[in-house]
Amino acid sequence: MAKEHEVKLVSVESPNLIPERDKQYPLVLEVSHLGIDFGGLTAVDEFNMALGKTEICGLIGPNGAGKTTVFNLLTKVYQPTRGTILLDGKDTHGMNTTKVNQAGIARTFQNIRLFDKLSVEDNVKIGLHNHINYGMMNGVLRLPKYWKEEKRAHEKAMELLSIFDMEHLAKDEAGSLPYGAQRRLEICRALATGPKVLLLDEPAAGMNPSETAELMDNIRKIRDTFHISILLIEHDMNLVMGICESIVVLNFGKIIAKGTPSEIQNNPQVIEAYLGKQREV
Amino acid sequence: MKKGSKRASGAFLNYGIVIVFYIVFQILSSTGHLSSSFSGQLIPICTYVIMALSLNLVVGFSGELSLGHAGFMSVGAFSGVIASVALQNYVTVSSVRLFLAILVGAAIAAIAGIVIGVPVLRLQGDYLAIVTLAFGEIIKNILNCLYVAVDKNGLHFSMTDATSMNLEPENVVILNGPMGALGVKKISTFLSGIILILVVLFIIQNLVNSRSGRAIAGIRDNRIAAEACGIQITKYKMMAFVTSAAMAGSAGALYALNFSTVVPKKFDFNTSILILVFVVLGGIGNLRGSIIAAAILTVLPELLRQFQDYRMLVYAIVLIMVMLITNNEKAQALRQRFIKTLFKNKKKEAV
Ligand SMILES: Nc1ncnc2c1ncn2[C@@H]1O[C@H](COP(=O)(O)OP(=O)(O)OP(=O)(O)O)[C@@H](O)[C@H]1O
Ligand SMILES: [Mg+2]
Numbered sequence: 001m002a003k004e005h006e007v008k009l010v011s012v013e014s015p016n017l018i019p020e021r022d023k024q025y026p027l028v029l030e031v032s033h034l035g036i037d038f039g040g041l042t043a044v045d046e047f048n049m050a051l052g053k054t055e056i057c058g059l060i061g062p063n064g065a066g067k068t069t070v071f072n073l074l075t076k077v078y079q080p081t082r083g084t085i086l087l088d089g090k091d092t093h094g095m096n097t098t099k100v101n102q103a104g105i106a107r108t109f110q111n112i113r114l115f116d117k118l119s120v121e122d123n124v125k126i127g128l129h130n131h132i133n134y135g136m137m138n139g140v141l142r143l144p145k146y147w148k149e150e151k152r153a154h155e156k157a158m159e160l161l162s163i164f165d166m167e168h169l170a171k172d173e174a175g176s177l178p179y180g181a182q183r184r185l186e187i188c189r190a191l192a193t194g195p196k197v198l199l200l201d202e203p204a205a206g207m208n209p210s211e212t213a214e215l216m217d218n219i220r221k222i223r224d225t226f227h228i229s230i231l232l233i234e235h236d237m238n239l240v241m242g243i244c245e246s247i248v249v250l251n252f253g254k255i256i257a258k259g260t261p262s263e264i265q266n267n268p269q270v271i272e273a274y275l276g277k278q279r280e281v
Numbered sequence: 282m283k284k285g286s287k288r289a290s291g292a293f294l295n296y297g298i299v300i301v302f303y304i305v306f307q308i309l310s311s312t313g314h315l316s317s318s319f320s321g322q323l324i325p326i327c328t329y330v331i332m333a334l335s336l337n338l339v340v341g342f343s344g345e346l347s348l349g350h351a352g353f354m355s356v357g358a359f360s361g362v363i364a365s366v367a368l369q370n371y372v373t374v375s376s377v378r379l380f381l382a383i384l385v386g387a388a389i390a391a392i393a394g395i396v397i398g399v400p401v402l403r404l405q406g407d408y409l410a411i412v413t414l415a416f417g418e419i420i421k422n423i424l425n426c427l428y429v430a431v432d433k434n435g436l437h438f439s440m441t442d443a444t445s446m447n448l449e450p451e452n453v454v455i456l457n458g459p460m461g462a463l464g465v466k467k468i469s470t471f472l473s474g475i476i477l478i479l480v481v482l483f484i485i486q487n488l489v490n491s492r493s494g495r496a497i498a499g500i501r502d503n504r505i506a507a508e509a510c511g512i513q514i515t516k517y518k519m520m521a522f523v524t525s526a527a528m529a530g531s532a533g534a535l536y537a538l539n540f541s542t543v544v545p546k547k548f549d550f551n552t553s554i555l556i557l558v559f560v561v562l563g564g565i566g567n568l569r570g571s572i573i574a575a576a577i578l579t580v581l582p583e584l585l586r587q588f589q590d591y592r593m594l595v596y597a598i599v600l601i602m603v604m605l606i607t608n609n610e611k612a613q614a615l616r617q618r619f620i621k622t623l624f625k626n627k628k629k630e631a632v
Pocket of ligand 1: 043062063065066067068070110
């Protein structure tokens with residue numbers, strides 16, 4: 001299965017130039033010259049990357065490198081100071097977070113952001129919001145359309161929860177779930193919005209090794225069943241090297257390397273900036 | 282299934298409480314067990330219950346603060362009175378006229394809600410609290426110098442005085458500036474108040490448990506996550522706010538058409554805060570709490586008349602007690618235990 005998606009990378013002189021990938025894969029996400037300044041601080045600069053259809057790409061780098069900031073730029077939680085983001089060839093300039101999601105980018109959050117007081121099922125149903133077709137009138141008057149669409153939404157939500165075997169938790173309050181389950185629920189909710197690109201911000205944070213192994217299988221399963229591209233931030237190198245077909249390394253807001261897992265593992269710059277340091281710790 | 286069915290039965294329990302309340306007081310009043318001062322409180326109780334429910338939609342479910350809810354009540358009250366007087370000769374059945382007046386009150390208050398909501402609900406932060414506070418005061422002052430009269434040429438408005446409207450000799454002055462609406466025909470009934478509560482409850486409970494309601498609650502729980510789920514924030518904040526304003530307007534019309542005179546000063550900041558107190562005491566987001574708190578605290582000053590000088594003291598103590606019981610964790614645990622032991626005993630008896 002993984003073979004089929006293997007990506008041949010075209011080596012380039014400067015890691016900041018695109019295209020760096022095999023052009024035979026249709027691109028879903030093309031980011032060029034993306035950057036943001038917070039006052040005097042340049043958090044991200046000259047961020048160039050492309051994500052192919054059904055590609056799983058890792059975004060790694062030391063703490064404070066700007067990884068989460070890249071996600072916030074892609075989803076317009078922050079407005080980029082410069083650069084362009086093309087989703088399926090369409091410029092997302094001028095879109096807000098809501099529009100970007102409707103256009104096809106869904107995400108999870110490093111510091112989990114669930115609708116704590118709502119049930120697990122309702123969390124997923126909010127993700128399904130734009131795929132449920134009835135308005136306020138139908139909802140208040142409980143017309144047949146309400147029942148039909150709610151039944152469909154329930155089934156769809158259960159189907160999504162079943163990816164992580166979470167159906168039995170459907171009626172629980174989201175905020176009361178254990179940490180790992182909350183992370184999995186965030187993924188379900190993001191998937192419910194029907195994205196083309198899924199951004200996962202440290203999905204394995206706080207999970208034990210067996211949970212992480214299971215998560216790796218599930219991320220692959222998600223890619224294979226939904227045919228979507230996944231960009232993930234993760235500090236767990238086993239996970240990154242295990243499932244990513246390509247990796248982008250960020251340091252001080254700039255890309256210092258791009259390549260396949262084996263290329264990255266042997267890149268002296270990366271070892272110095274990130275991997276080496278980790279071994280010391 | 283468990284939580285869902287619990288929620289549904291909770292909704293039906295709320296309807297039940299309102300209906301039982303109606304039956305009990307209807308029996309009491311028809312058998313002459315109700316003092317005239319108390320039976321005069323029945324429609325105000327209904328009004329304040331609706332006000333508390335509608336404010337809870339904004340404060341509890343949408344997570345915004347509105348400090349000028351009496352302003353919407355006021356808009357509904359006076360537009361309801363104007364509608365009622367204007368329709369007097371065309372719609373003679375008073376219940377139908379009341380229905381139309383309530384609709385007009387709700388519609389005009391909804392328009393006021395849209396006018397406020399469109400600019401303010403786009404912003405993040407507590408701007409709504411500030412703007413609604415100002416709105417309540419502005420409406421009060423505008424109504425204080427608004428003159429409305431009707432003659433055979435139709436409705437006339439003035440912002441200076443009654444004589445500048447050039448009325449035909451045969452006319453009815455509906456609004457007379459600071460004196461408010463005089464000689465209003467009382468057409469509100471206890472039954473209509475109860476029906477309005479049930480309608481408002483029906484709308485809120487069904488809205489909350491629908492696609493739109495989930496979006497509203499999602500925005501309250503985590504705005505950024507809601508945006509990341511593709512939810513249009515302003516649209517759903519507006520939905521909750523305007524619905525709430527319309528409900529407050531309908532309550533205002535019901536209230537105004539229960540008295541022969543209504544003055545704009547009645548709907549001031551104190552009234553807005555009083556309604557907020559009902560919501561907070563009943564529990565934010567708790568509809569049943571709002572109903573009970575609004576009903577009890579509306580009649581309480583009347584019931585406390587016998588304490589004379591100590592009236593405000595007792596009122597304050599009751600407020601504190603209610604707050605402790607509804608919002609204190611320990612008190613809630615105690616209550617839960619109490620309910621559990623009650624049920625256990627019953628079960629033992631049954632065996
Ligand atoms: N809203 C903001 N205002 C100012 N500075 C910010 C803001 N958001 C992020 N930064 C800064 O940008 C830099 C990158 O932060 P970011 O959260 O993207 O790091 P990260 O790579 O995700 O780190 P971690 O691995 O710890 O999650 C940091 O120096 C941070 O302080
Ligand atoms: Mg981060």
